[in-house]
Amino acid sequence: AQSVSQHNHHVILSEAASLELGCNYSYGGTVNLFWYVQYPGQHLQLLLKYFSGDPLVKGIKGFEAEFIKSKFSFNLRKPSVQWSDTAEYFCAVMPAGNNRKLIWGLGTSLAVNP
């Protein structure tokens, strides 16, 4: 079955620390890849997405992610986190084709201490 694995369930960082959140998926075909963020009390928002082309994609608020096809990974990175990055982060995969549903990881809760 298709699945998405996020390795870190809870991450605590100090401001200015670097962030990397792991995401691996199991699906052998073409995929579209997403990172969504959910700030406290708010709805899910798209951080960045990969459909094709340059495997290093840049999103909002200084986030970026790298698609490594051989490793079935799409890790999220930010060089220097801020307190306002405290949120829940979700990796999601959409296998290409007529099926439009997203398959989600369990999420990573990030707390940034000021």
Added chain:
Amino acid sequence: GAGVSQSPRYKVAKRGQDVALRCDPISGHVSLFWYQQALGQGPEFLTYFQNEAQLDKSGLPSDRFFAERPEGSVSTLKIQRTQQEDSAVYLCASSPGPTNTEAFFGQGTRLTVV
């Protein structure tokens, strides 16, 4: 409104009661999705509409769950004879076209079955 609107935001139902959850997608959006998010989990796909057509309902967990979008805009997710395991946040998302893969999410309806 500017975003996806869901109502009610919170719903407490007695076990066995029927509930109806409403989603107002972004105006003009063709695609509409329902997801279920249990506590501590990532969202799980329930169903997908393209205009009024329900193209995928493979994620509906039982025949107690029913979704409709009769005029291709507002959608209702109905759960009959609610059970405690139905307690979750129900998320609605919409996207502009049938091939546009970026989904915009509402804030969700938190359903608690007691």
